[in-house]
Amino acid sequence: MSAPPLNPKAGLRAALLLLLCAVALVSITAAPAAGAGPGSPDSRRGDRTVVRTEQGLVRGLSHGSYTTFDGIPYAAPPTGPLRWRAPVPATAWQGVRDATRPAERCVQMPAPGASGVTGSEDCLYLDVTVPTAEPAAGKRPVMVWMHGGAFLGGSGSDYNAGRLSVQGDAVVVTVNYRLGIFGYFGHPGLGAAPPFGLADQQAALRWVRANAVRFGGDPRSVTLFGESAGALGICAHLTSPTAAGLFQRAVLQSGSCLTSFPRGALAPGTPAYEPFAPEAEVQMVGTRAARQLGCTEGGNEEVLACLRGRSTDRLATAQLMQSFNRPAFGNGLLPEAPARALASGRFHRLPVMLGTNHDEMRMFVGLSLAAFPIRTEGDYRARLTEAFGAAAPAVEARYRAADHPSPALAWAAVLTDRSFTCTTLAAGRTIAEHAPGLSLHGYEFDDPHAPVLAGLPANPDFPYGAAHGFEMPFLFTPFPTERPLDEAQRTLSDRMVAYWTAFARTGNPNSTDAPPWPALRMSSPHAPSVQSLAPEPGGIHPVDAYATHQCSFWDRLSR
Structure with a gap:
């Protein structure tokens, strides 16, 4: 932040x-x-x-x-x-x-x-x-x-x-x-x-x-x-x-x-965040x-x-x-903001793999609920108003609290889409526009029952899902979680390690014995080319994260 x-x-x-x-x-x-x-x-x-x-x-x-x-x-x-x-x-x-x-x-x-x-x-x-x-x-x-x-x-x-x-x-x-x-x-x-x-x-x-x-x-x-x-x-x-x-x-x-992040993302009163x-x-x-x-x-x-x-x-x-x-x-190492450099095409041309977790912001929202609860639609609306001002009604119409298990989970979905998934896809699109022949692959880690990182507060009404950092135990083992990976998750872990290391070896995560991982095609932003990484049978497959996470809406709102 x-x-x-x-x-x-x-x-x-x-x-x-x-x-x-x-x-x-x-x-x-x-x-x-x-x-x-x-x-x-x-x-x-x-x-x-x-x-x-x-x-x-x-x-x-x-x-x-x-x-x-x-x-x-x-x-x-x-x-x-x-x-x-x-x-x-x-x-x-x-x-x-x-x-x-x-x-x-x-x-x-x-x-x-x-x-x-x-x-x-x-x-x-x-x-x-x-x-x-x-x-x-x-x-x-x-x-x-x-x-x-x-x-x-x-x-x-x-x-x-x-x-x-x-x-x-x-x-x-x-x-x-x-x-x-x-x-x-x-x-x-x-x-x-x-x-x-x-x-x-x-x-x-x-x-x-x-x-x-x-x-x-x-x-x-x-x-x-x-x-x-x-x-x-x-x-x-x-x-x-x-x-x-x-x-x-x-x-x-x-x-x-x-x-x-928009204003108030971490808690009421926090300023907007640029890294x-x-x-x-x-x-x-x-x-x-x-x-x-x-x-x-x-x-x-x-x-x-x-x-x-x-x-x-x-x-x-x-x-x-x-x-x-x-x-x-504004110095020799970073002459300009990385976002501006990327938009201008001033970046190193090399293979890139980038991705997010399906429920990124649930970790941050879950940590904040004890001090800043979001119990009612009124609480939710107040957070939207602080974050988006005059655009808050449009955001609320797109992310109705009634369409989510709770107002707090609706707020986490808003922030996940706006701050992580759609900005990452936009970065991928910018890279592809300036370097169309580059090896570019996207993913979404999507295990709704991923082991919770040790130390997070338990809240039966607020499942963490595939929150920020929850892919770490699938790449680095052992890792401190409240329970170990189950058999299906260990299989997913094996596949993720194989994808990551294949990319390190060749610049492409694909290998002959793995579900195919298509390139991140951004000529049509709706192409289902982000690889979903989930443990259930068939859970590794291309998905349209752009549509799932309402990115056309966020693209219009950011203009």
Whole structure:
């Protein structure tokens, strides 16, 4: 969500607490893999748990069918004088570095009621997962995962990539990057600095390019994939001139260059949300933050020196962290807003797979109901009026509360269609218009009984369905949910892993033993070309998401 003012009103404070809960839910640490097996004696005698990177040797941990190399630095610690500077390469080391456990996560948005800061500023590390078996053919494709969490929370080590790696015969890399005020701060003294968190992601991709072959991966076959804020970051890299050549394919899950929320989407009183902000706006918020932190004496250099001298605890407050979770454009990394760049055709031509979940906004609405209930049609109408103003009656006529099990579920359907599904399809249409021969595939995850992510409040009157983030347990296992996948869901999981890794290998998710997945044909927006991913028999098939989610209505309304 967008950053509130430094002195938010009560509605914004409550919305912030809801956002904190959402960040925590999508960044819960997955359970560690079981069954770690013994490694071989030494790399010089065939020990595959030891690999020489550009900076030095690392020793990983064998888990039988795969090996993990955790906590590898891809950049120097962004601390002290390197706080709010572009990442610089990690220094070399002597001997064999232990890579058997993840590094600390980057400083996170503090959870409600937390007594201290979570994470460390020394956090620019990545984890590599490699199958133990010999590759099926030549070098393996490399998949680089960017976690979600609203640019405020999460960690690469939250995602166990063993299944993706082994079943897909791929090298999988998961990445930490700076968050909140540490990753997206701006100030006139910094000039047109890049969004540091996105610069971190590009530094990780440069590390992958330099080191992939050492882990058996192909540096010319790198797929960047991510969910939510991770997908928004990938949208940025698709339009970033400094990302040219760093990856060859992209998968965007529940986030696109056109994602946006109307007023009041998270809670009454919250402003409209665009995921990227002009550099001048971020600098203005940074100037206010500097005053709040008591750094006002002297010129810009003195102010920045004062800010760099402030402790992590002083900076990592919920208020300050959330004030900086929108990457800035108007700099070398992002010369313009990604939506504008996409519309102008200024993006990298490479295969793209993008999609959403059928009930995206039920997760956010479900979190908000205790504080902001939507019990009656009057409650629903008030939310529509705040969000859409004079267009509210037209939206209500299209999404009548009586046509849904409850007014709250009607509101979630409105936001899912308007903010996720239709903006993602519009992004796909824009890509297709400018690059008609590009490999482009769309999907909709649609398991109405997907396991609920651990920690979400139970509400028998508000089923979550296929909500935001609920596809994660189908790609990364184990994953913290309130129950495990059932047999049909495990079959769907197998198919999704196969689709994702086939795309990573060839730029096309199709294979000979899978239900065919048509290209996202946008010459006719009503073409049923989005692949539905559901567990029931026949649940994997093309669907017309454009019609199902009322996208012609939202297209007209946005003009």
